Amino acid sequence: MSIQVRGASWWAGGSRIVNRVSLEVPVGGMLGLIGPNGSGKSSLLRLIAGLRAPSEGAVLLDGRNITGLSRRDLARRVAFVEQEVSTEVDLTVTDVVALGRTPHRSAWGGSRDGDGPAIDHALRCAGLVDLRHRRWHSLSGGERQRTQIARALAQEPSELLLDEPTNHLDVAHQLELLDLVSRLPLTSVVALHDLNLAAMFCDAVLVLSGGEVVADGSPGDVLTEDLVRRVYDVDCAVAHEPDSARPHIKFLPPRRRATGTPHATAGYADRA
Ligand SMILES: Nc1ncnc2c1ncn2[C@@H]1O[C@H](COP(=O)(O)OP(=O)(O)OP(=O)(O)O)[C@@H](O)[C@H]1O
Secondary structure, eight states, X not given: OOEEEEXXXXXXXXXEEEEEEEEEEOTTOEEEEEOSTTSSHHHHHHHHTTSSOOSEEEEEETTEEGGGSXXXXXXXXXXXXXXXXXXSSOOBHHHHHHGGGXXXXXXXXXXXXXXXXXXXXXXXXXXXXXXTTSBGGGSOHHHHHHHHHHXXXXXOOSEEEEESTTTTOOHHHHHHHHHXXXXXXXXXXXEOSOHHHHHHHOSEEEEEETTEEEEEEOHHHHOOHHHHHHHHOOOEEEEEOTTOSOEEEEEOOOOBOTTSOBSSSXXXXXXX
């Protein structure tokens, strides 16, 4: 197994945010982490990235507890793109992507032969070649997101962790990015809100609710109407294409309570 989490919990502010989570991702596999807001996806990703230590349990890479890896060794193999990344310094796109090479540089910071090709490859993969000289502060939200993904790819990791990588991207870039991640020869864990994107691209999905794993397995087995209702309190119809095991989820409008207001927000129809 490339990534294993064994009974990991993490406490913060007197609450157990991640509750005895176990998971396994085989080499080359792509795991989708899904669950409502505040269910613990980002916290779990930070444990896997080694940015936080579990209060109990363990995270293993290739069977080795990450507490036994040096920061540098961990940074060489695990790339993590968090949800909101900003920089105070006004770097160019290429400068930001080049930061991905830092763990591969020698102690005195000299660049290595592989840096240039790795940076070029990452820029091409993220569709940023034409933007390579642009300054970070001039980029749109989606362009910044793609720059951070390129930085992670330039790191040439064996494990890639992405926290909602599609949230600023238009539909074409969402599809391109997840297609790219699913085809790259690396192991990935990707937190996603879009259940249909998770169903389309992930080999397996793991559903968190209140910090606990409530389901895991193939998208076809896990993403059922019952699961979506239990976890999100949303009605849906799940269709299966005849030539694909991957489900497609059609969400239904919020049910109305006895008062006439839907679950989440007042409907536009009420205001019309
Ligand atoms: N350092 C912290 N101290 C206290 N509570 C925290 C801390 N970090 C996270 N939490 C809480 O833990 C819960 C899980 O947060 P987390 O960001 O992991 O969820 P998430 O599933 O990624 O959410 P979202 O989908 O909204 O991004 C939230 O209720 C959050 O407020």
